[in-house]
Amino acid sequence: MTDFNRLPVGSPADLLTAVPYLLGFHPTDSFLTVGVAGARVVVAGRADLPEPSRVAAWISGMARSQIRLLRHADATRVIVIGYGPATAVTPVMDAMTPRLTAAGLDVLDALRVTDGRYFSYLCQDPACCPTDGVPFDPHRSDVTMHAIVAGCRALPDRAALVASIAPTSGAARVAVTRATVAARTRRRALLAQAGHDGLIRAGVDAVTVALARYRDEQVLHDDELAWLTVLLTDPVIRDAAWQASDDRHVPMWTDITRRAHPPLAAAPATLLAFTAWRCGDGALASVAVDRALAADPDYSLAHVIDQALRAGLPPSVLDGWPHIGQPPL
Known part of the structure; x- marks a missing residue:
């Protein structure tokens, strides 16, 4: 995992720009948990999004594994991110977020990334989180520059990593x-x-x-x-x-x-x-x-x-x- 704490992350857009360098590839149709201890990101877990009809069967095992992942890293706070359309991400967020909270984890934010915009499931303030999402351009971010200078890589997708x-x-x-x-x-x-x-x-x-x-x-x-x-x-x-x-x-x-x-x-x-x-x-x-x-x-x-x-x-x-x-x- 990239040394995430060396990257200048100060906003959701910065976080989302840094995630591909954290994983080594640009996630698609994915669910991520980013664990935080103190002021440091200590762990990140990724899984493929399930089909909406399979969320109920998927959630128990996935929640257990993600909670175990976070606890082993001593994370006390978590940011959850879904990459994909609302129809695929929202059922997962609705099922996962309360389980993380019930496990004693502080959910700092729950984000969905769709078509170059991010949406927050927790923030209801239209001044910072409008209903039509917040556009972000990773190519214009200082995070990308710092990651490249640090020698980090981000392949186009997981398939490229497999290849x-x-x-x-x-x-x-x-x-x-x-x-x-x-x-x-x-x-x-x-x-x-x-x-x-x-x-x-x-x-x-x-x-x-x-x-x-x-x-x-x-x-x-x-x-x-x-x-x-x-x-x-x-x-x-x-x-x-x-x-x-x-x-x-x-x-x-x-x-x-x-x-x-x-x-x-x-x-x-x-x-x-x-x-x-x-x-x-x-x-x-x-x-x-x-x-x-x-x-x-x-x-x-x-x-x-x-x-x-x-x-x-x-x-x-x-x-x-x-x-x-x-x-x-």
């Missing part, structure tokens, strides 16, 4: 698939010759090579990448890579996740999720978890990170993992 880690296609994918076939043969031969200890040594060496290569702003060759992804299927080697990774390695795991033979994407995508979570990019972490679980629906470490993200837990909950003698997740 940023989607599998490569064409000749690049064919080349890695062929290299993966050879890497699997090489792995079997190494295991037969040197046993599991030899495989672990090879895995640690491959991780070390990758870290050095990307530190020098280069990338792995197809054969090297295929070899690493085949080795990462071993949880011990995956954990060695996990232990060596931090927020500096988001570009590395992004590249490896995109280029990996898709059935082998679970490990690198999970490591991408972890490193993105570490540097505060919850949106990227979430789509990386989805990518991992698409490759392997039972991948346990991806499920652990997914549950932590949904609960709004900090990445420090995994401090100390993994360590020697600890069973792999």
